[in-house]
Amino acid sequence: MSASLPWQAQVYAALKAARITQLAYVPDAGHAHLIDAAHADPDMRAVVLTTEEEGIAFAAGAWLGGQRAVLLMQSSGVGNCINMLSLPQNCRMPFLTLVTMRGEWAEFNPWQVPMGAATPSVLVAAGVQVRRADRADEVAEMVAASAALAFDSAIPVAVLFSQRLIGAKAFVK
Amino acid sequence: MRNDGTLDRRAVAAALLRDPGDLLVVTGLGAPSYDASAAGDRPLNFYLWGAMGGAAMVGLGIALAQPSRRVLVLTGDGEMLMGMGSLATIAAAAAPNLAIAVLDNARFGETGSQHSHTGLTTDLAAVAAACGWHATATARDMDEVAALRPRLRSEPLFAVCRIAPDELPRHLPPRDGAYLADRFRRALGVASD
Numbered sequence: 001m002s003a004s005l006p007w008q009a010q011v012y013a014a015l016k017a018a019r020i021t022q023l024a025y026v027p028d029a030g031h032a033h034l035i036d037a038a039h040a041d042p043d044m045r046a047v048v049l050t051t052e053e054e055g056i057a058f059a060a061g062a063w064l065g066g067q068r069a070v071l072l073m074q075s076s077g078v079g080n081c082i083n084m085l086s087l088p089q090n091c092r093m094p095f096l097t098l099v100t101m102r103g104e105w106a107e108f109n110p111w112q113v114p115m116g117a118a119t120p121s122v123l124v125a126a127g128v129q130v131r132r133a134d135r136a137d138e139v140a141e142m143v144a145a146s147a148a149l150a151f152d153s154a155i156p157v158a159v160l161f162s163q164r165l166i167g168a169k170a171f172v173k
Numbered sequence: 174m175r176n177d178g179t180l181d182r183r184a185v186a187a188a189l190l191r192d193p194g195d196l197l198v199v200t201g202l203g204a205p206s207y208d209a210s211a212a213g214d215r216p217l218n219f220y221l222w223g224a225m226g227g228a229a230m231v232g233l234g235i236a237l238a239q240p241s242r243r244v245l246v247l248t249g250d251g252e253m254l255m256g257m258g259s260l261a262t263i264a265a266a267a268a269p270n271l272a273i274a275v276l277d278n279a280r281f282g283e284t285g286s287q288h289s290h291t292g293l294t295t296d297l298a299a300v301a302a303a304c305g306w307h308a309t310a311t312a313r314d315m316d317e318v319a320a321l322r323p324r325l326r327s328e329p330l331f332a333v334c335r336i337a338p339d340e341l342p343r344h345l346p347p348r349d350g351a352y353l354a355d356r357f358r359r360a361l362g363v364a365s366d
Contacts, residue, residue: 021238022234022237022238045237047233047237047262047265047266048262048265049258049262050258050259050261050262051258053226053227054227054230054256054258054259054262055230056224056227057224057226057227057228057229057230057231057234057256057259058230058231058233058234059234060224060227060231060234060354061199061230061231061232061233061234061235061236061237061238062234062235062237062238063234063354063358064219064231064234064235064238064354064357064358064361065197065234065235065236065237065238065239065361065363066238066239066358066361066362066363067234067237067238069234083223083224083225084224084226084227086223086224087221087223087224087227087231087350090222090223090350090351091350091351091353091354092350092351092354092355093354
């Protein structure tokens with residue numbers, strides 16, 4: 001991975017290197033680069049979801065069919081996923097999700113704070129291994145290592161992208 | 174609206190799953206998993222025992238991973254209602270090799286046969302059509318069910334079968350998810366991927 005690329009491009013390269021070919025998402029501004037890159041890539045299938053838990057079931061199906069998927073969401077979506085996480089857990093399947101954090105760094109919208117604060121502990125309680133990237137120079141390596149952990153050890157893994165890393169959303173310009 | 178379904182659910186499942194060949198089958202939790210199991214357990218049946226609302230999306234993931242194979246999701250009205258948004262997701266993804274059949278008894282059968290929305294106000298086939306499914310159908314007799322069978326294996330079809338609300342003896346498939354996933358992947362030849 002070239003360190004001269006922006007970290008977002010390095011993360012996409014890490015997903016490709018991990019042989020991920022299906023990318024499901026509920027949009028977040030922090031994931032905009034990955035979503036655009038996936039739609040522009042003829043070897044990546046990008047699927048927009050109505051709600052995040054669809055992506056857990058979708059990733060399970062991809063694995064049953066012999067492919068690897070990743071779910072992109074923001075922290076507010078983690079709460080929607082909890083029961084569906086029983087699927088990879090029960091079926092001893094890999095699951096990889098990249099979560100952009102809200103409600104933790106210069107957040108303007110107070111409605112983002114409760115789920116943002118609960119995200120790490122909720123994921124751990126649901127049996128997911130949680131990693132957290134705070135700096136641009138560590139994100140791609142963390143995604144690569146987390147993909148290896150998820151797919152080689154067949155466990156659910158979440159990588160949290162801190163709000164400081166992605167930048168707080170500007171509501172008033 | 175009131176569901177006036179009269180079809181025997183086991184007869185419907187047996188008719189839809191007859192001579193499955195290499196059809197990839199995903200079943201929603203509860204009675205549809207028992208119905209598919211009663212029709213004949215096989216490694217290419219993936220039964221959900223939980224993950225309510227997820228059956229259709231499991232089917233979509235398989236369908237995109239295996240574009241040369243046919244995928245059939247067999248589920249109930251309650252399970253489909255919980256994953257209703259996935260009808261929009263799947264229509265937008267436009268997987269030509271995925272079909273869904275809903276065994277609709279207008280009840281939550283596992284929990285005491287409480288009325289579901291399909292017996293009150295909701296027509297799932299109309300929901301699917303509004304989400305962008307071009308082919309939808311509703312079967313009310315066994316001739317119509319028989320006509321669905323080839324279509325479910327050749328079209329991206331969303332079909333509703335109006336079944337009677339009878340609670341039948343449970344026919345339990347294996348419930349170890351790791352076993353079910355592993356045997357499915359082995360039968361598909363992707364276990365080493």
